[in-house]
Amino acid sequence: MGDSLNAALLQRDHRHLVHSLHNEAAHLAGNVWVKGEGTTLTDADGKRYVDAMSGLWNVTLGYGRRELVDAAAAQMGELAYASGYAGSTNLRAMELAEKLAADRVYPNMHRFFFTSGGGESTDSTIKTARYYWKAQGKPGKFKTLSVMGGYHGVTLAAMCATGMPAYWPSFEPRMPGFVHIPNHDAYRYTVPPGGDPATAAADELERAILAEGPDTVALFIAEPVMGGGAYVPPAGYFRRIREICDRYDVLFATDEVITGFGRTGKLFALGHWGSDVQPDLVQFAKGITSGYVPMGGVGLSDKVAAVFDRPGADTWMHCYTYSGHPVACAVALATLDVIEREGLLARAQVLGDRLLRGLRGALGGHPNVGDIRGLGLIAAVELVEDRFSKKSFDPARKMGPQVLAQVRQRGVITRGRGDTIYLGPALVSDEATIDRIVEAVAEGVGALLPAA
Known part of the structure; x- marks a missing residue:
């Protein structure tokens, strides 16, 4: 270790930087990345790794895409920054909004607000819902409902919507007005005898709305496929969710921060459940710029957008310095061009099928693999102490992190939570890369948990 440049640089880094999810031991065992090319990363010691998580689900087009680099450089040379406040705009922001509105998002959606990332997008969604109901003369509708296990970011309001309790204790008390319903996880959700999985899971929302009082609930927010575990809802779930939200006058928001822009094989993942199920x-x-520059946004249905332009409307007192940043918008436009030109939506479906088939073929019968799930290029492998009882490992054993370390030793990096391993390869991966990821995960599991 003494001769490792990577280790020395991590020590240097630690003296002055605080990192996301900061943990000293985990950080000093990590990597200093110095180069990215395609689907691989190289650290300061010259070791190359397959990036099986596309960064943090976001580097969908891989590293070193000249189209994105050139778009950013050209825009910086022309106009590096322009305020996005009312009364000021720029051509790239207009062009991006127009492109998204041209049947690329949902048929009912033609207005957009741009942010710098997912957490800002969640906060903007929550505030937009509150603004909307105040404009309708219903200021008592302020609560946000979301799903346990869902991830919506960790800014203060977003953290309260996030259904992962590990993110809460250091910052409590949480804000009032946030309620979570049970996860629809097909592996662990208990459906009443004779019940329909989609109806049973979706009806958890109805019960929560009635318990809280429909006149107090502004918004239900959910990921079409949950990034914190790759939970795929049962068929019919979101159709039922849409019906319940309509019945009780609750806005329905989809969080496509992870799933948007092709990861599941459609531009937006909710489309897997029918074009008529619209949020x-x-x-x-994330994927809107392939991670090359920070950017996010919120799309508003025509119904919601109408309150912004009504006569005498109150100013929407919500703003970000970097909303509609011209460089970010230029990179987003270039990203959308690559996705369309290279047919990456269809490619994600093909590669995603290969990934799941490979994982199920290699680990489907393993006594310590409880579930293998996913859609497109978002997948998860859940480890258990006993496959038949679904008994989890004692958290003190840290089985998931140990397996991740074994996978990393085999030249593949990815992430997980608890004893669930996440996988999210880039849309531009080739078949050999997908197979190598599967092989590394299978070998990593086998090294600690022999099948026989």
Whole structure:
């Protein structure tokens, strides 16, 4: 270790930087990345790794895409910054909004607000819902409902919507007005005898709305496929969710920060459940610029957008310095061009099928693999102490992190939570890369948990 440049640089880094999810031991065992090319990363010691998580789900087009670099450089040379406050705009922001509105998001959605990332997008969604109901003369409708296990970011309001309790204790008390319903996880959600999985899971929302009082609930927000575990809802779930939101006058928002812009094989993942199941709001980030520059946004349905332009409307007192940043918008436009030109939506479906088939073929019968799930290029492998009882490992054993370390030793990096391993390869991966990821995960599991 003494001769490792990577280790020395981590020590240097630690003296002055605080990192996201900061943990000293985890950080000093990590990597200093110095180069990215395609689907691989190289650290300061010259070791190359397959990036099986596309950064943090966001580097969908891989590293070193000249189209994105050139778009950013050209825009910086022309106009590096322009305020996005009312009365000021720029051509790239207009062009991006027009492109998204041209049947690329949802048929009911033609207005957009741009942010710098997913957490800002969540906060913007929550505030937009509150603004909307105040404009309708219903200021008592302020609560946000979301799903346990869902991830919506960790800015203060977003953290309260996030259904992962590990993010809460250091910052409590949480803000009032946030309620969580049970996860629809097909592996662990208990459906009543004779019940329909989609109806049973969706009806958890109805019960929560009635318990809180429909006149107090502004918004339900959910990921079409949950990034914190790759939970795929049962068929019919979101159709039922839409019906319940309509019945009780609750806005329905989809969080497509992870799933948006192609990861599941459609531009937006809710489309897997029918073109007529449309949200009132959709939030996005990550893949819109392939991670090359920070950007996110919120799409507003025509119904919601109408309150912004009504005669005598109150000013929407919500703003970000970098909303509609011209460089970010230029990179987003270039990203959308690559997705369309290279047919990456269809490619994600093909590669996603290969990834799941590979994982199920290699680990489907393993006694310590409880579930393998996913859609497109978002997948998860859940480890359990006993496959038949679904008993989890004692958290003190840290089985998931140990397996991740084994996978990393085999030249593949990815992430997980608890004993669930996440995988989110880039849309531009080739078949050999997908197979290598599967092989590394299978070998990593086998090294600690022999099948026989």
